[in-house]
Amino acid sequence: MSVKPRPVYLDLPNIRLPIPGIVSILHRISGVGLFIMLPFLLYFLSGTLSQESAFETYHAIVSHPLVKLVLIGVLWAYLHHSLAGIRFLFLDAHKGLELNTARNTAKAVFASALVLTVVLGALLW
Numbered sequence: 001m002s003v004k005p006r007p008v009y010l011d012l013p014n015i016r017l018p019i020p021g022i023v024s025i026l027h028r029i030s031g032v033g034l035f036i037m038l039p040f041l042l043y044f045l046s047g048t049l050s051q052e053s054a055f056e057t058y059h060a061i062v063s064h065p066l067v068k069l070v071l072i073g074v075l076w077a078y079l080h081h082s083l084a085g086i087r088f089l090f091l092d093a094h095k096g097l098e099l100n101t102a103r104n105t106a107k108a109v110f111a112s113a114l115v116l117t118v119v120l121g122a123l124l125w
Helices: 019-045 052-062 065-092 099-124
Strands: none
Touching: 019 052, 019 065, 019 099, 052 065, 065 099
């Protein structure tokens, strides 16, 4: 009779992921966020070009600072998801699989998404 091994306790808050793992998880989170926000964005933009009253309503909603912060979050999600997706396409083509290259491209995706979000967010605020 064999003894079953006891389950391993994983202390998830204390596990340190490498930067490529963090970028991968953020890629998934940003994709889910974009999927959830898409109906709201389409609803807000649906009548803005055809009716002036719809545009005024949209403008009043978007001018609220809390909504601007949410839209900047959506902007970050879009930029991060796009840049990480391009990185993953290269990885699928077996380009950049070396450890140092994978780390550097993950850092570049993370930093680029943040910098572009700050720059574009400042321009659009």
